[in-house]
Amino acid sequence: RAKNAGRNAAAAFTPELRAINLRRVEIETRLRPALERGELELHFQPIHTIAGELCGFEALSRWPLAGRGLVPPSEFIPVAEATGLLSTLTDWALDTGLAALARWRALRPDLDLTLSVNIAPTRGTTTYLQQAIASALARHHIPAHALCLEITESALIVDDAPARHFFMALRDLGVRLSIDDFGTGYSSFAYLTQLPVDEVKIDQTFISALADRTASATVVASIVGLAHQLGLQALAEGVETAEQLAAVRRLGCDLVQGYLLGRPMPAQEVDRLIGREAFADAD
Ligand code: C2E
Ligand code: MG
Ligand code: MG
Ligand code: MG
Numbered sequence: 001r002a003k004n005a006g007r008n009a010a011a012a013f014t015p016e017l018r019a020i021n022l023r024r025v026e027i028e029t030r031l032r033p034a035l036e037r038g039e040l041e042l043h044f045q046p047i048h049t050i051a052g053e054l055c056g057f058e059a060l061s062r063w064p065l066a067g068r069g070l071v072p073p074s075e076f077i078p079v080a081e082a083t084g085l086l087s088t089l090t091d092w093a094l095d096t097g098l099a100a101l102a103r104w105r106a107l108r109p110d111l112d113l114t115l116s117v118n119i120a121p122t123r124g125t126t127t128y129l130q131q132a133i134a135s136a137l138a139r140h141h142i143p144a145h146a147l148c149l150e151i152t153e154s155a156l157i158v159d160d161a162p163a164r165h166f167f168m169a170l171r172d173l174g175v176r177l178s179i180d181d182f183g184t185g186y187s188s189f190a191y192l193t194q195l196p197v198d199e200v201k202i203d204q205t206f207i208s209a210l211a212d213r214t215a216s217a218t219v220v221a222s223i224v225g226l227a228h229q230l231g232l233q234a235l236a237e238g239v240e241t242a243e244q245l246a247a248v249r250r251l252g253c254d255l256v257q258g259y260l261l262g263r264p265m266p267a268q269e270v271d272r273l274i275g276r277e278a279f280a281d282a283d
Helices: 002-036 073-082 086-107 126-139 160-171 204-208 216-229 242-250 267-282
Strands: 041-049 054-065 069-071 114-119 147-152 176-182 199-202 233-236
Touching (some): 041 267, 086 267, 199 204
Parallel strands (some): 114 147
8 A cells, every 4th residue: 555655656758848948958959059149137236235325236137938938947957067068158147247247347346346246167167267357457457456257065075176176267367256156165264264265155944943032043153253354344234124234234245246236137237227326326
């Protein structure tokens, strides 16, 4: 009987699993032509100092797929990685993002706006990335310090020699380096002391749990304390409520990002936002 029940349960899941597989195959076959035709969009989420000043944006990829709406990066980045398309995608994100940043920096030279781009290090791409980044910066006349590269903590589970080499190579360009989703991966606090990093992005799971008076406040305080001792900036990601903003301010975070302060938006919306801010300041 138990065996039968198991088989029935498995059968019930089959159509769902098939749908997931079909979707994955569809994404695999349509991603390359979409990238080649320039159909991906880059959205930008504002980053503010804890004092409330706009200081930069994180570039986040979006894929409007006919008949499927917006495919989230969680679905197509792994496919890009598995099918060797990630460097094409990264090139595109760097070029598109830095072109927009050049415009915004010219519009608001007083803000020294930065752009954060997500980078997924894969084996053997260090030299390639170094060249791609240097040439994108030169092409758009952007000073290196205005570009921040975000590397997800979980991508560092390679043994530390290559990770260190990778970070050093990028650091040589003069760009800023950030560890994304900090606290969720496998790298220890000690590990952080060995990498030339400028910023840690405290994962939003810790931020969203802050309101519940859980141990999260202790975790955030520890991360901020460590970051500051190492001379790094601490950014709180996924700030959604005024309570969370108050908490991360109290806990000493330097930078904030989240729906409360702005959702990821198309470049034209940033144009309007920046124009409005410039206008407001001129009043
Ligand atoms: P991430 O770099 O940690 O980006 C933050 C994610 O949290 C984004 O999801 C953003 O839209 C979302 N988010 C921001 N504020 C809030 C908030 O207040 N509440 C909630 N619930 N969510 C918030 P998104 O855009 O779906 O991106 C997911 C991940 O995909 C990113 O995580 C990043 O790791 C990856 N990704 C996105 N674009 C690219 C890309 O161009 N290249 C690479 N390699 N990875 C990318
Ligand atoms: Mg990120
Ligand atoms: Mg993150
Ligand atoms: Mg995240």
